[in-house]
Amino acid sequence: MATPKPEKLLCVLPLPAPPNLEQQMKEKHPEMDFEYIFHRFDTRNALACVKDIVPPEKFQSATVLVTLTMLPDPADCPNLELIHVFSAGTNHIANHPIFTNTKIPICTATGVHGPQIAEWVLMTLLAHNHLLPRMYEFQKKHLWERERTMEFHRVRDLVGQRIGVLGYGSIGRQIARVSKAMGMDVIAYTATPKKTPEARQDSGYIVPGTGDPDGSIPSAWFGGLDKDSLHNFLEQDIDVLVLSLPLTAKTRHLLGEAEFEILAKKQAFLVNISRGEIIDQPDLIRALEKGSLRGAALDVTDPEPLPKDDPLWDAPNILIAPHISGVGSAYSERAFQILDINLTRRAKGEKLINVVQRERGY
Incomplete structure (x- = not known):
């Protein structure tokens, strides 16, 4: 019998981790190694600045990535199988090589706002x-x-x-x-x-x-x-x-x-x-x-x-207003609920929700 592929959930987000997030993830998805990297919001090009915040080797073993703007070079994430973006739109990453040159499924936080x-x-x-x-x-x-x-x-x-x-x-x-x-x-x-x-x-x-x-x-x-x-x-x-x-x-x-x-x-x-x-x-x-x-x-x-x-x-x-209508205390909690739903569906081989259709741009 083949050895199951190691799973790693990597979160790279410009907001602090919710209380007990790591414990909840381990309880619901024990098959996954979990790592959370907090960074300050950066409006520069994601590919240009991601290496300043996350060493490329951090992405090597990641199978699931949770992010807002930070995406790695495709060559740095050979095992990546799912990306969960903490926004409803994806226009800010539409020109990134991950979006244009790969078929890695990208899911969004549509519904939390x-x-x-x-x-x-x-x-x-x-x-x-x-x-x-x-x-x-x-x-x-x-x-x-x-x-x-x-x-x-x-x-x-x-x-x-x-x-x-x-x-x-x-x-x-x-x-x-x-x-x-x-x-x-x-x-x-x-x-x-x-x-x-x-x-x-x-x-x-x-x-x-x-x-x-x-x-x-x-x-x-x-x-x-x-x-x-x-x-x-x-x-x-x-x-x-x-x-x-x-x-x-x-x-x-x-x-x-x-x-x-x-x-x-x-x-x-x-x-x-x-x-x-x-x-x-x-x-x-x-x-x-x-x-x-x-x-x-x-x-x-x-x-x-x-x-x-x-x-x-x-x-x-x-x-x-300065693009703040969707910001609120429940944002992070709801976005992680969507991630939890999709991790559960992925483990069961079921259809994911909030999947971006690249040809449409959202």
Whole structure:
């Protein structure tokens, strides 16, 4: 009988290990040797800086790698069979030789962000609708302005407003769930048309009690990556448009002047929690200045970090955050839950979840 191949789980992450992680991994996956390497977040090219942090020999025996940005040269990881990335998107590693020149399965943390990001989306939307920045200015000046301002009488609640979710993955589904609870009508858009109930189901990781597992929340579904299909979706009297789709060659600058002119029909509010490059940023600034859009909340920009002298900072009716909408105390715990699911499935020879389709880029 052949000797089983040694298994090694190597974690290289820019966050401290959760309490008792090593013990839990040994109990659930005793066949695996476990090593955790903490490093500070580094925005340099992953291949260029990984050798500064992890000696190449550390990768030699690794069969499973958990990482965010740090990937080894393919020659340094001859035994690697699975990569688990602690992010939903993989555009930041799409040009790495591991991604382009190997067939090592790559799985993501898709599904862990939904609750946190959905709350951020609704928080920014409600803050804009209810003039929270204006109220805070009153507070800082110690002004009781109830009798002297009429602008609050123009506040419109969300009931009956239509939210278009452009990119109906795990994040989009939780945004839909909380929006529906606020009385909004939800319509969904996906790159691949979902015409049957089976196609509309969510087959990835779902935080219990969240999302839209069976795809029943939207009142209408739209799909396709051609401009005609996109414009048909945007023409559906959308009050709020949320971007929650991955960045690929086909989605870069997906929204620009023509799309903002369509949204001007209802003077829509735009929220982007996906990637900054999906929007033509100068066109967005002009749309805000013209009043084609009533406002925008951006957790992502192009580039990042946004330079101090970038005109986006001073665009009217805008809220900008430094790519933090998905950050939270439960992030790491949920990401390791996905890893645990896939390690268990891998050991049983079952199909993995959250597997990146390289040809699609996500």
